[in-house]
Amino acid sequence: MSEQSMTVQRSSVARQQAQVSTFAAFRATLRRDLLIALKRRNDLLNPLMFFLIVVSLFPLGVSSDPNELTRIAAGTVWVSALLASMLSLDNLFRADYEDGSLEQLLLSPQPLYFMVLAKNISHWLISGLPVVLLSPLLAYMLYLPADAYWTLLFTLLLGTPVLSLFGSIGVALTVGLGSRGLILAVIVLPLTMPVLIIGAKAVADVSLGLPLGMHYALLGAILAMSLSLAPLASAAALKISVN
Amino acid sequence: MWLWFSKLGSPKWFYDLSGKWLPWLVAFMVVTMTVGLLWALLFVPEDYQQSFTNRIFYVHVPVASISLAVFPLMAIAGAITLVWKMKLADMVAKCAAPIGVWFTGVALATGAIWGEPMWGTWWVWDARLTSMLLQFFLLIGVVALRSAIESPDAAARACALLSIVGAINVPIIKYSVEWWNTLHQPSTPLTMDSNSANGPEIWVPLLIMIAAVYCFFVISLILSTRNEILQRERRSQWVMDIIASERV
Amino acid sequence: MSASAVAIPATDHDAFRQPLLQASALFCERDERVLFSSLNFTLFPGEVMQVQGSNGSGKTTLLRILCGLNSSYEGEIFWLGEDIDDDREAFLASLLYIGHRVGVNKILTARENLRWSCALHAPVTDTDIDNAMARVGLLGYADVPCRNMSAGQQQRVSLARLLLSPAKLWVLDEPFTTLDIQGVKVLETLLAEHAEKGGAVLVTTHHKLDVPCELRRLNLDDRK
DSSP states (O other): OOHHHHHHHHHHHHHHHHHHHHHHHHHHHHHHHHHHHHHOHHHHHHHHHHHHHHHHHHHHHTOOOHHHHHHHHHHHHHHHHHHHHHHHGGGTTHHHHHHTHHHHHHTOSSOHHHHHHHHHHHHIIIIIHHHHHHHHHHHHHTTOOGGGHHHHHHHHHHHHHHHHHHHHHHHHHHTTOSOOTTHHHHHHHHHHHHHHHHHHHHHHHHHTTOOOHHHHHHHHHHHHHHHHHHHHHHHHHHHHHHO | OHHHHHHHTOHHHHHHHHHHHHHHHHHHHHHHHHHHHHIIIIISOOBTTTBGGGGGHHHHHHHHHHHHHHHHHHHHHHHHHHHHOOHHHHHHHHHHHHHHHHHHHHHHHHHHHHHHHHHSSSOOOOHHHHHHHHHHHHHHHHHHHHHHOOSHHHHHHHHHHHHHHHHHHHHHHHHHHHHHHHHHOSOOSOOSHHHHTSOHHHHHHHHHHHHHHHHHHHHHHHHHHHHHHHHHTTTSHHHHHHHHHHHO | OOTTSOOOOOHHHHTTSOOSEEEEEEEEEETTEEEEEEEEEEEOTTEEEEEEOSTTSSHHHHHHHHHTSOOOOEEEEEETTEETTTTHHHHHHTEEEEOSSOOOOSSSBHHHHHHHHHHTTSOOOHHHHHHHHHHTTOTTOTTSBGGGSOHHHHHHHHHHHHHHOOOSEEEEESTTTTOOHHHHHHHHHHHHHHHHTTOEEEEEOSSOOOOSSEEEEEEGGGOO
């Protein structure tokens, strides 16, 4: 065998090994974050409780008239989901920053994109997915028309990961700050508005009998774009914050 | 190439050059601003529909067009900061953000003043106003982040990153707001076409005003950047020389 | 060899060994204060280098710069003759850093912590973890949540990573602070063993290092 083909073979083996270990590191990170969340029940319950409470503020604050509630149901559920996602963002990197695990993550020889993605996915599974699953119950309480349930569920399913991904950039930028206050919300909320607009509008439109292809396509496009770009931005932001 | 680039990025070079340009820029601005304002306020024929209030248009349009340019400017400066670590780019970005907040604020305010006689209300959730408002929020986020991070170096890079993310998001916001808005209010009374269809006596003063306001923006940016340069380079010899000569 | 003797390898000796880590003309300032300038050093396989300096002299900053965690510096750093930014993944694969904050999550058990932090480089088996825990004196603590451990024990958990990692370069920031006498001994033995196997160590400590291998000193107070 020629020396060249040996080298080629060796490098392809090396690449394969690298892929295997990247996947292993990705899985280990995902598993670790889920484990931490499972051990701290509060992390799981608090966003959900917050979601429930915020939604129930609206009938109390606006009106308990079914007709009026029907009209604001979609927006209410979406805004509450957005706020619940914001509230839970702090769990994403804060503890890791404080105990030094974040430095270990940044010094991993694996591509940082996948490590951040693993953390974002686990954040969504912990705080986003429960909200999505609870949303039909709240929609019922707000007299959302029955035909809009699936739309609400699907748009939330497409939209809440974007909230986690965008939020992650904001947390990564502010994780090193001693006093964060509301700066996280000031940075992240404007970024998430397109998702809110499209999601809430989809639910409103389905009640009017309008076609929804466009809404799903836009949400899907935003999700695809943020899946591919947001973890890169988060990774860059983490490097800046840890500096 | 590198020499040229590092020279361009040198704060001293910028300070000297901008010092030479400033008087000319100020003179140009004074002339265009006077001519533009007088023309717009006194000589432009009154619109039969909008009466006198439509003259705020001559302030609103230039200011709004600059507000739209601020985010791309900050994103480009941010990219230069991140890639080449050029200090000057960050100083410009840092100074552009609060100026951008002001311009966006003025654009919103003049839009509201204009809207009141036309729509009978100070605020309409019109596509343009809404996306301008969201951009206002984004800019405030950048300014807030800058003031929250103590280390100037970290603040520079964090804000650079946020500006780039924001600049990518601005068109998405704009299109989603427009799309959201079109179905609610199929026709907005606020369209430029009705104005640009008018004769040159309407749009020539507008062009002059745009030039004047752009000039004003550049002057504010240069002045504030020069200030920033003096502060950051206060330990370097050439700044000390300037200070010494000022004292004499 | 006593710790006070500064063992500098003879120059002809150097020629046969490829340096692992090289720093050239490092300059760093923080808050308008120069921490160090024109700092040069070379680290060869089999060496332990102790970074010294008074409080605030930039020891931690230097270590973080060398790992690539801190990028606000001027100068160049080479790993095996290549700039560390050129092939970052190769460099990180041979680096093990334990910082001031040791990277141990308090909610997880020692085993879960080690499993994750090792998996970032290369996965390890449970037996490996048990052996490493025994070696650092934490036999039977593998499944105890780390919040129930003392600071010294948490430090030991992080030191178990030294045994589980194939990395050639260890960068340790104040690893001795919370350790008891016995823990100090264990760590010193680990350092010596690593050096013997051809690895290299950069360590900051005010502790008087007693290691039976080549020990070099880098004093940051002299580099203003």
